[in-house]
Each structure stands twice: as C-alpha cells, then as structure tokens.
C-alpha cells in the first residue's frame with residue numbers, strides 16, 4: 032500500500048514559490064522545519080527543484096522525476112513518470128520504515144500530483160516578491176485546516192510567516 036503523500040511548500044501572498052530556479056527569500060526557520068518534516072523519509076521532486084537544491088539532502092532519499100532519459104545525478108533515484116516516482120517512493124518508505132512520502136515540489140510536480148496528495152504542510156510567507164513560479168490553483172474547500180502556528184521571526188528570516196497544516200476532507 033502507498034503511504035500517505037504529504038506536500039510541503041512555502042507560498043508568498045501572491046502565490047509565488049520561486050524565481051530563477053531558486054527561492055525568492057531566505058527563511059532559516061522554514062529550512063529548519065523542512066529538515067525536521069522530511070528527515071528519514073523519501074522525497075519526490077522535479078528535476079528543476081533538485082538542480083536548484085544542487086545535491087541529495089542527507090538523511091532522506093531523493094526521487095527525481097524527469098522526462099530526460101539522459102539525466103543522471105549521484106545519490107538520488109531518477110524516475111521518468113509520476114507513477115514510477117510513487118512506486119519507488121513506496122518501496123523506499125518501506126525500506127526506511129517511513130510512515131509518509133514527501134512531495135517537495137516544484138510547481139510542475141505539485142500540479143501533476145495534487146490529486147494524490149493527502150496532507151499539505153504550507154508555510155505562508157508574508158511577502159509578495161517578484162517570481163516566475165507559482166503554487167498551482169487549489170480548491171481550498173477540499174482541505175481542512177488541522178493546525179496553525181505563528182512562530183516568532185528569527186534574526187536570519189527575511190519575513191514573518193505562518194505554518195499551516197491541511198488534511199484532505
């Protein structure tokens with residue numbers, strides 16, 4: 032059986048999630064939370080997001096989705112379809128004894144997999160930056176808010192933010 036699929040994203044007030052294949056802000060608190068939420072789990076990500084991160088993140092297993100049969104990268108699982116990503120993530124979750132699979136973006140992968148997502152852990156960033164990549168349109172009425180936190184801004188955070196968890200109704 033496929034473990035639950037949890038989407039993690041940081042979204043600005045204007046829907047922006049990326050610019051020039053990078054994040055348009057620096058939020059140390061959010062990076063720490065991402066690490067905590069993903070540790071020990073398989074993570075599915077698009078080839079562009081993977082290249083923006085630039086390396087496999089330690090303590091997790093990265094499954095990179097691409098249509099390019101020539102794409103290679105060390106230390107990650109490369110797959111060529113969403114179905115193959117879910118199958119590989121399911122297999123790796125079992126091997127890692129992980130209780131969930133993470134969908135780590137970017138926008139193209141969020142859009143392609145949103146119908147299969149069970150939970151979302153969203154960081155709403157209190158900025159409206161320029162960007163070229165947006166979180167896909169979502170029918171929010173299908174999502175029930177489970178938890179909301181308003182942590183204090185750390186010195187190294189560019190902005191204030193909220194952490195909000197959703198479960199599919």
Ligand SMILES: NC(=O)c1ccc[n+]([C@@H]2O[C@H](COP(=O)([O-])OP(=O)(O)OC[C@H]3O[C@@H](n4cnc5c(N)ncnc54)[C@H](OP(=O)(O)O)[C@@H]3O)[C@@H](O)[C@H]2O)c1
Pocket residue numbers: 039040041042047048049050051052053054076077078079080081083096097098099102110111112113135136137138139140141143164
């Ligand atoms: N704020 C956040 O939480 C957050 C999170 C993640 C990423 N980001 C940002 O988002 C941006 C990247 O997002 P993006 O939408 O441009 O790219 P992406 O979703 O990371 O990657 C897109 C690539 O994934 C592959 N792909 C997508 N659908 C596929 C399918 N059905 N089958 C096989 N391969 C598939 C293709 O790779 P090939 O071209 O190799 O075929 C496609 O070009 C960056 O700016 C990044 O910093 C932000």
